[in-house]
Amino acid sequence: MPYTSIVPREAVEHYGREFINHAVGTGPFKLAEYNPNSKIIFKKNPTFRKELYPSEGEPEDQQQGLLVDAGKSLPLADQLNIEVYVEMQPMWLNFLSGKLDVSSIPKDNFSSAITSDRKLRPELVSQGIQLVKAPMLDITHASFNMADPLLGKNKYLRQALSLAYDENSFIDLFYNGAAVPAQGPIPPGLDGYNSQLKNPYRQFNIARAKELLAKAGYPEGKGLPPLEYASVASSLGRQQTEYLQKMFGAIGVKLNVNTYSWPQFLETVKNKRAQIWEYAWAGDYPDAENFLQLFYSKNASPGQNDSNYSNPEFDQLYVKSLDLPAGAERTALYQKMASMVIEDAPWIFGAHRMRFTLFQKWLKNYKPHEFAHGNFKYYRVDPNLKQ
Amino acid sequence: MIAYIIRRLLNTIPIIFGVTLIVFILFNLVGGDPTYQMLGRHANAQQIAELRHEYGFDQPKYIQFFSYLKQVLTFDYGRSYATKQPISQMILDGMGPSLSLMIPSFLLTTILSVSIGLMVAYFRGRWIDRLTVIFCVLGMSLPMLAYILFGQYFLAFKWGMFPISGYDTQWPDRMQYLLMPMFIFVAVSLGYDVRFYRTAILEEVNQDYVRTARAKGLSEPRIFFKHVLKNSMVPILTNIVIEIPLLILGAFLLESFFGIPGLGSITIDAVHNSDFPVIKAMTTLVAILYVFGNLATDILYTLVDPRVSLK
Numbered sequence: 001m002p003y004t005s006i007v008p009r010e011a012v013e014h015y016g017r018e019f020i021n022h023a024v025g026t027g028p029f030k031l032a033e034y035n036p037n038s039k040i041i042f043k044k045n046p047t048f049r050k051e052l053y054p055s056e057g058e059p060e061d062q063q064q065g066l067l068v069d070a071g072k073s074l075p076l077a078d079q080l081n082i083e084v085y086v087e088m089q090p091m092w093l094n095f096l097s098g099k100l101d102v103s104s105i106p107k108d109n110f111s112s113a114i115t116s117d118r119k120l121r122p123e124l125v126s127q128g129i130q131l132v133k134a135p136m137l138d139i140t141h142a143s144f145n146m147a148d149p150l151l152g153k154n155k156y157l158r159q160a161l162s163l164a165y166d167e168n169s170f171i172d173l174f175y176n177g178a179a180v181p182a183q184g185p186i187p188p189g190l191d192g193y194n195s196q197l198k199n200p201y202r203q204f205n206i207a208r209a210k211e212l213l214a215k216a217g218y219p220e221g222k223g224l225p226p227l228e229y230a231s232v233a234s235s236l237g238r239q240q241t242e243y244l245q246k247m248f249g250a251i252g253v254k255l256n257v258n259t260y261s262w263p264q265f266l267e268t269v270k271n272k273r274a275q276i277w278e279y280a281w282a283g284d285y286p287d288a289e290n291f292l293q294l295f296y297s298k299n300a301s302p303g304q305n306d307s308n309y310s311n312p313e314f315d316q317l318y319v320k321s322l323d324l325p326a327g328a329e330r331t332a333l334y335q336k337m338a339s340m341v342i343e344d345a346p347w348i349f350g351a352h353r354m355r356f357t358l359f360q361k362w363l364k365n366y367k368p369h370e371f372a373h374g375n376f377k378y379y380r381v382d383p384n385l386k387q
Numbered sequence: 388m389i390a391y392i393i394r395r396l397l398n399t400i401p402i403i404f405g406v407t408l409i410v411f412i413l414f415n416l417v418g419g420d421p422t423y424q425m426l427g428r429h430a431n432a433q434q435i436a437e438l439r440h441e442y443g444f445d446q447p448k449y450i451q452f453f454s455y456l457k458q459v460l461t462f463d464y465g466r467s468y469a470t471k472q473p474i475s476q477m478i479l480d481g482m483g484p485s486l487s488l489m490i491p492s493f494l495l496t497t498i499l500s501v502s503i504g505l506m507v508a509y510f511r512g513r514w515i516d517r518l519t520v521i522f523c524v525l526g527m528s529l530p531m532l533a534y535i536l537f538g539q540y541f542l543a544f545k546w547g548m549f550p551i552s553g554y555d556t557q558w559p560d561r562m563q564y565l566l567m568p569m570f571i572f573v574a575v576s577l578g579y580d581v582r583f584y585r586t587a588i589l590e591e592v593n594q595d596y597v598r599t600a601r602a603k604g605l606s607e608p609r610i611f612f613k614h615v616l617k618n619s620m621v622p623i624l625t626n627i628v629i630e631i632p633l634l635i636l637g638a639f640l641l642e643s644f645f646g647i648p649g650l651g652s653i654t655i656d657a658v659h660n661s662d663f664p665v666i667k668a669m670t671t672l673v674a675i676l677y678v679f680g681n682l683a684t685d686i687l688y689t690l691v692d693p694r695v696s697l698k
Binding site: 020021033035036037038039083084085086087089090093094096097099260261262263264265266267270279281299302303304306 | 419420421423424427428429430431432435469470471472480481536539540543544551552553554556643644645646647648652653655656659661663
């Protein structure tokens with residue numbers, strides 16, 4: 001967890017508030033150049049403790065050549081250059097021309113790199129470029145403000161809106177298909193995730209949405225005032241908002257859009273002034289608790305539970321789960337809590353996104369992990385392959 | 388002259404005060420509470436209250452305004468929300484890269500555009516004049532982004548004539564990274580500048596004193612370079628001098644696309660990150676530089692036009 005890095009006390013005391021601008025530590029690299037707008041250069045730390053490349057790994061590591069350097073002193077690379085890009089085109093062209101060893105795929109270049117069945121295009125394969133796909137352990141969602149007198153008190157209305165939300169087309173349009181629709185709050189890979197779960201309010205179904213809207217007291221949306229949607233001012237935000245307006249419009253629900261700068265948006269949400277908004281949560285650590293705490297009533301706004309969901313039964317289970325070790329009992333509690341928020345629908349569950357990363361054939365030992373932040377010491381560039 | 392400069396400098400005080408007031412209202416009253424942004428979604432009420440106190444956001448607005456005025460006067464704008472670096476240092480660090488790009492670009496553009504402007508004004512109405520005007524309009528019609536995308540894809544990526552992007556802190560290695568953005572700057576600016584200078588020169592060509600000079604039998608080059616050019620210098624200087632202080636701000640798009648860590652790139656980053664202290668500092672800096680640019684232009688008028696006197 002990057003939130004709990006160990007820092008040298010004497011350095012913190014010496015630099016005070018300036019500590020953040022001084023890299024002091026015992027890691028494998030030393031900071032040689034720091035320009036957060038352009039380039040960050042690390043050089044091998046000659047006084048790094050003796051640490052060897054692991055000789056054991058996961059079953060497929062041997063086959064993938066990840067254990068070739070077993071037993072060698074770390075770090076393997078002498079220097080690490082991190083290029084910072086504001087615009088995606090130069091990053092992408094630099095990667096294609098071999099000047100970058102690793103790169104993500106810009107949204108606008110996705111189809112030129114990845115086929116419709118989510119594989120690397122043959123022309124890139126022929127250059128030796130390799131693709132790594134990994135879940136980001138996150139969830140995107142539309143939040144309903146449960147403290148809002150209209151939305152908070154009408155479960156059928158929230159369920160109807162959830163059913164009108166076509167996540168599959170949303171994923172195709174905005175994530176290039178690189179995501180899986182979320183059925184509940186827990187992402188795949190975590191204890192409590194149920195791959196068989198089908199959220200009854202997340203299967204895009206306009207007819208059923210209209211039924212629930214009528215049950216909510218607003219047949220065909222009649223009598224329902226326009227809902228207020230809070231959006232961040234950006235081109236992507238505008239596109240997503242327009243798409244949402246179209247989806248809700250299909251069942252007769254109008255959406256008024258209020259556009260804010262990022263600080264204004266957060267202030268609006270944290271002060272319970274927004275009605276609906278889109279958000280995402282990326283796991284801080286690999287435990288479902290990190291996602292379920294977003295529904296714990298004591299974390300309500302301005303805390304992390306910004307949809308202000310409050311369910312005493314959920315709270316009770318949440319508190320109980322905190323004391324339990326990993327195991328069947330805790331998993332059952334996680335699933336029970338997930339089913340509660342699925343039924344109460346304080347969110348429209350969006351997607352769990354995938355990270356698509358490309359790396360060059362000469363970069364060795366590249367094995368990304370969402371929570372491993374010290375992998376650079378294993379990387380090695382094969383100079384013969386790079387020529 | 389000295390009295391005039393002092394008076395103008397005193398006049399800048401209320402102007403800069405007005406600018407700071409507008410900037411303060413825009414960022415502090417309309418821009419939203421930055422503590423929410425700094426803490427993000429993890430924030431809780433206690434953390435928000437603590438941070439508000441730490442940054443002085445819980446102080447009355449007039450005290451916050453005076454703190455901001457103090458920042459302007461002492462050139463200490465606090466820290467960036469995004470990078471946590473002192474903003475004044477970020478500005479000082481960014482000036483070098485921006486000037487590395489902007490000084491040669493500006494000089495080249497000015498020399499070329501004044502020369503071409505003079506040439507086409509001299510040959511006004513002939514094919515060379517018409518062709519130049521057509522190219523100027525074409526050059527102006529294309530946005531800078533089109534030049535950048537074309538240049539990076541074809542000139543750099545496909546044909547390998549320049550690096551795609553990048554920056555080096557050392558000379559002469561830095562030059563290779565600056566060439567393409569420099570040419571793009573010149574290409575984009577040339578159209579407007581040539582037309583402007585051409586018009587300024589042609590206005591003088593139609594003055595009575597030129598007719599008199601011709602009637603006296605002066606040669607055309609002598610009329611042009613000795614009399615017309617000197618009298619055209621007032622609008623030309625206005626256009627040039629007012630831009631000089633703003634050169635340190637760099638070029639937003641060029642720095643951003645070519646990875647040049649100048650003030651333009653810092654500003655674009657700040658906008659992306661809603662890093663209001665940096666945007667606020669840059670806005671104030673632009674306003675102050677503009678005011679001083681204006682003053683410098685007025686002073687230089689006296690050097691090129693004896694009819695102008697500063698009282």
